[in-house]
Amino acid sequence: MTVPSTPHEPSAFVRRLQAGEQLPLPADSVADWETFPFEGELRVRPLQPPVLPEPARSGESGPEECPTCRKPVTEALWADDHWRLDAVGTESRLPAVVMLRPRGHYDLTDLPAERAAELGPLLQRAERAVRSLDGVARVHVNRWGDGAAHLHFWLLARPAGLMQLRGTFLPVWEELLPALPDEERREAHRRIAAALAAEGGTLARLPPRRTEPDDPPNFAPTGLLCLYVRSDVHRDTSSPRTRARRPSVCASRSVPPYPARSSPPPFSPAAPHRRPRPAPE
């Protein structure tokens, strides 16, 4: 992968700005938008001096050090040979927040032509899958790329009727709303994964997981849903039910769900993604 470099010297644009300067808040600023989540007296933070060259992003040095590449695909909600869809974090404050990523270590700039050709139709499928949830008016598809070098698209479900959550500030509102109940969040993930798989995907390669008495009523022991349940159980150990099932879950992960990649990265479990979490990257 080509590591993008940033300049070592400030550009003319940056040189025009004064570090430490307290910029005025324009009269027609975002603070007046009806979608702005905050009220009260506001000040613009002083500009900080530039940092050049910029520090490397997560995973910038290659797949061996990339958290996404080291994340087992068995933790995905859905995957095929080249792409994966994951839940974000261990809780959600919107009907769904998921992330679409290539399984190979690419950024948008160096995404192979074959993967780039798949991306448009796949984004459409992912949006349809998220929008199939009850009460979702729109799906916001965002890509920032400032924090992680591995290409990733955020898909955020905007609740129907909440006009205040339209547009730019939905990721901010997502930090402020009450958390979704765990089972509601899991059901949303099941439905997203099933909707995606209905239009393609290769999760049926997984062996079926045996049904347990405390499985949700609508649990179907297919390969697809088996993958999802493993992921959720492994990351959510807070409830007695999941703790009780953990040994069998971990043992079942020894079954490889996909053909090995040419250079599979070593497995190294990352720390759970819990709040407070950084801004979308």
Ligand SMILES: [Zn+2]
């Ligand atoms: Zn990577």
